[in-house]
Amino acid sequence: MLIRTQNLTHTYSVGTPFERTAIRGVDFHAQKGEVIGLIGHTGSGKSTLIQHLNGLLPPTSGTVFFDGEDIHASKQTTKRVRFRVGLVFQYPEYQLFEETVERDIAFGPKNMGLDTGEIAARVEEAAALAGLTKELLQQSPFALSGGQKRRAAIAGVMAMRPEVLILDEPTAGLDPRGRDEIMSGIRRFHRETDATVILVTHSMEEIARTADRIVVMNDGEIAMQGTRNEVFARSAELNAMGLDVPEITRVAMRLRAMGLDLPENIFTVEQAARAILTLKGGGPNAS
Amino acid sequence: MPNLIQTQNLTFTYHAAESGALGTPSAAAPVLREINLTIQRGTFVAVVGANGSGKSTLAKLFNGILLPSGGKVYVDGMDTLDEATILEVRRRIGLVFQNPDNQIVSTPVEDDVAFAPENLGVPPAEIRQRVDDALKAVGMYDLRRHAPHLLSGGQKQRVAIAGVIAMRPECIVLDEPTAMLDPIGRREVLDTVRRLNAEHGITIVLITHHMSECIDADHLVVMSEGEIVMDDTPKAVFTQADRLTELGLTVPPTTALLHELRKSGVDVPVDALTINACAEAIYKTFP
Numbered sequence: 199m200l201i202r203t204q205n206l207t208h209t210y211s212v213g214t215p216f217e218r219t220a221i222r223g224v225d226f227h228a229q230k231g232e233v234i235g236l237i238g239h240t241g242s243g244k245s246t247l248i249q250h251l252n253g254l255l256p257p258t259s260g261t262v263f264f265d266g267e268d269i270h271a272s273k274q275t276t277k278r279v280r281f282r283v284g285l286v287f288q289y290p291e292y293q294l295f296e297e298t299v300e301r302d303i304a305f306g307p308k309n310m311g312l313d314t315g316e317i318a319a320r321v322e323e324a325a326a327l328a329g330l331t332k333e334l335l336q337q338s339p340f341a342l343s344g345g346q347k348r349r350a351a352i353a354g355v356m357a358m359r360p361e362v363l364i365l366d367e368p369t370a371g372l373d374p375r376g377r378d379e380i381m382s383g384i385r386r387f388h389r390e391t392d393a394t395v396i397l398v399t400h401s402m403e404e405i406a407r408t409a410d411r412i413v414v415m416n417d418g419e420i421a422m423q424g425t426r427n428e429v430f431a432r433s434a435e436l437n438a439m440g441l442d443v444p445e446i447t448r449v450a451m452r453l454r455a456m457g458l459d460l461p462e463n464i465f466t467v468e469q470a471a472r473a474i475l476t477l478k479g480g481g482p483n484a485s
Numbered sequence: 486m487p488n489l490i491q492t493q494n495l496t497f498t499y500h501a502a503e504s505g506a507l508g509t510p511s512a513a514a515p516v517l518r519e520i521n522l523t524i525q526r527g528t529f530v531a532v533v534g535a536n537g538s539g540k541s542t543l544a545k546l547f548n549g550i551l552l553p554s555g556g557k558v559y560v561d562g563m564d565t566l567d568e569a570t571i572l573e574v575r576r577r578i579g580l581v582f583q584n585p586d587n588q589i590v591s592t593p594v595e596d597d598v599a600f601a602p603e604n605l606g607v608p609p610a611e612i613r614q615r616v617d618d619a620l621k622a623v624g625m626y627d628l629r630r631h632a633p634h635l636l637s638g639g640q641k642q643r644v645a646i647a648g649v650i651a652m653r654p655e656c657i658v659l660d661e662p663t664a665m666l667d668p669i670g671r672r673e674v675l676d677t678v679r680r681l682n683a684e685h686g687i688t689i690v691l692i693t694h695h696m697s698e699c700i701d702a703d704h705l706v707v708m709s710e711g712e713i714v715m716d717d718t719p720k721a722v723f724t725q726a727d728r729l730t731e732l733g734l735t736v737p738p739t740t741a742l743l744h745e746l747r748k749s750g751v752d753v754p755v756d757a758l759t760i761n762a763c764a765e766a767i768y769k770t771f772p
Contacts, residue, residue, distance in 0.1 A: 240638035344536035374652040375733035440669035452764035
């Protein structure tokens with residue numbers, strides 16, 4: 199197990215009238231190379247949980263382990279974990295500040311104390327993974343489009359070559375093309391580095407397309423986890439938790455209710471089209 | 486007068502000092518060019534377009550937060566450039582933005598909703614009535630004594646909408662009101678918007694990146710690089726999937742599935758937009 203929390207609890211503003219327990223007794227785990235979709239209603243504790251995974255927030259009680267070691271065992275351990283677990287916040291483009299995109303992406307590797315040659319190699323690699331062209335690297339980050347800015351900010355975290363990449367709502371506020379570009383960048387990063395990816399999103403479509411395993415948070419606790427099939431099969435429970443299944447899954451559920459013999463594991467447009475064509479006898483899997 | 490909002494050859498250019506908004510790469514280039522758009526009283530109009538296409542700028546021109554660089558905006562026949570009537574214009578057109586946390590000014594909920602009518606000098610007894618009506622209209626009356634920070638994202642956004650409704654506007658312009666919400670929060674806000682339109686006759690202008698949210702609109706306006714490139718019913722717009730892809734946009738998953746099936750030779754209409762309509766259209770192709 200690469201990353202693991204044990205009985206993790208976090209309470210904000212302890213001892214004040216605003217005291218609030220955001221997560222309670224959470225046992226979360228992620229293996230090397232896994233892509234995890236973390237979903238839950240607003241205020242369910244997702245953001246609090248992920249901020250523990252790279253040591254930004256200290257637990258109120260419980261432990262966070264990275265590679266078997268308590269990440270708060272010593273200051274050095276915590277610092278090391280920050281470079282190995284990369285966290286991309288919501289609207290990360292607000293944190294761009296350098297004169298060129300290249301220098302912005304180089305900021306993380308520079309902080310790691312890498313030499314100039316290595317920094318340049320990392321910047322080039324991360325820009326390519328995030329889908330940014332060489333020409334863009336010399337521009338001011340503020341001259342980029344909304345989607346490009348977001349990718350530049352994500353590249354800055356990818357350049358640290360984290361073993362775990364955590365992204366909090368990476369596509370919020372972007373147009374459909376911008377969303378596609380971000381998601382392709384994340385999938386490319388995962389494919390080429392075999393890093394663990396933890397994706398926090400409100401888009402069930404993105405989860406359906408990307409995640410190996412889904413973890414569902416509800417009111418500060420892990421309410422469900424499993425494969426897409428296992429989690430999206432429980433649509434009534436998901437609804438009660440402020441969530442939903444992908445729209446195309448609802449079309450397939452409706453068709454099944456009408457009597458069509460469609461499989462239950464339909465989460466994307468391509469899967470739905472293939473299953474319908476197969477049922478008609480004209481699809482690629484027709485017998 | 487059936488036209489509530491009308492623009493004539495509307496052009497807008499940000500001055501250098503005001504530039505830097507998301508997706509405005511060049512300060513000198515016009516953000517909007519020769520926009521001629523009519524929004525009729527009581528209709529539900531959705532506006533889509535890539536980041537930087539000028540959607541949000543257009544919204545701010547509708548109620549005179551921004552003023553035309555060229556051309557005109559008329560609200561209920563009043564020119565937004567006319568200082569004598571600008572308050573009347575703002576009273577008729579209410580704006581709701583993406584982030585509910587930036588729009589809530591007071592606690593508890595009912596005080597927040599009373600903020601605008603108080604500033605308009607409405608007599609106390611009428612304020613009470615307006616606040617109650619507004620909270621009932623968005624389904625938040627039972628939570629009127631709650632502190633806003635304890636509400637979910639969808640609830641907060643509905644309070645923000647109630648704050649606008651308490652001004653008794655003719656029209657509400659919502660700029661990506663669901664971008665930060667979870668699936669159920671999104672549904673709550675959209676149901677509220679649809680109800681305000683259908684039951685209270687309030688004109689709705691909904692700016693969004695989510696194509697599924699446009700399905701029930703009377704008109705769907707598509708913007709690209711500061712111009713209106715399509716203005717038709719959602720059915721007619723979504724039939725042109727390839728054109729939308731060129732513009733960096735997409736179609737709802739239902740339409741995408743129908744297009745996919747047609748490509749494989751299945752004789753389905755592509756304009757069955759809702760989940761039920763889509764399922765029925767597919768079901769009918771089976772003997």
